[in-house]
Amino acid sequence: MKKILVLSLLAVFGVYLAEVLFKIDFGHQFFLNGVKDFYLTASPDKLKVANVVTSIVVNFRGFDTLGEVTVLFLATTAMSSILYKGRHKLGERAVLFSSSRIVMTGSKLLFPAIILLGVYVFVHGHLTPGGGFQGGVIIATGFLLMLLSYQDYQVSHVVLSVVESLAGITFASIGLIGLLNGGTFLHNFLHTGVLNNLLSGGVIPIIYIAVGFKVGAELTGLIYTALNEKD
């Protein structure tokens, strides 16, 4: 009975949602003189950033990104405070099986390459697809691989929180320096350079590198908390 009710409700919802969406001409520009044109023009012209998505995320909507990073930090804190239940001992963790030697050696070989890929993705965030969030997630997957394959692999919570706090302080203080120099929070106060150079875009690469470190440290801490959760 409940299923039929829910299905009919969803059918009504779907019909109305589809009716609205089918009025949109798929694959055509329908916001004439929209914000798209402003962003696409201002990003290579004024900021000299090749990746327009990066310039929107870090510069035009930089305050939004600061809030987003804060939400991620809050999620990490909430998760570790919800799951906190006494200190775990070495070897007491959710992964109860031991890995074979092939997996252990292979992940030891792959780990530096994954970290390098993550660093590449967030250092080149203003030139190629990717950025701080994506690079941070790649770094966290490297740590996940090590944590899954080695039973006694330890990540220092102190180092993680120091990296995270330093990255957060860098982001906020760059915003404050922009406030002092240009009058607005996160104002791009550095020289913007030449389009498609590695050192271009002013503060955008610095902020994205800080975001990459922060996201990598947060997600690593989150995975570590979840894996070492003591029942």
Added chain:
Amino acid sequence: MEFKLFDLSIVEYAFFVTSVLIILIGLYAALVKKTLIKIVIGLSILDAGINLLLISIGYLKAGTAPIFSPALVKNMPLTLENIKKLSEGMVDPVPQALVLTAIVIGFGVTAVALSLVIRLYRHHHTLNIDEIKNLKW
């Protein structure tokens, strides 16, 4: 460079139809399923559907990624006219930036929800919401 596949009028809306279906599947799982893990999975699917919907709204037919790469610029002097000409064939970057935010927030929501589920399982030793009496009003 035209994609002949999208000349059919019904196929044009395949992205919208798929994203609406994904949203409905996620909502169905969140409303009907009894296991808490399945409800969280349903919320995740709902998230993915909304992200797909936003990205497909910003799509431009045969459009390129909104990146002024060296291969695209090709030693062109970057005057305003040239930038305008290049940016006409680019997809909308605003939904992509918003979806990047939405993915991160969705990840945080999923992480907190799953940790709450772990905590509930520890307390009640079951994940069935009918058996957890504290959840009822």
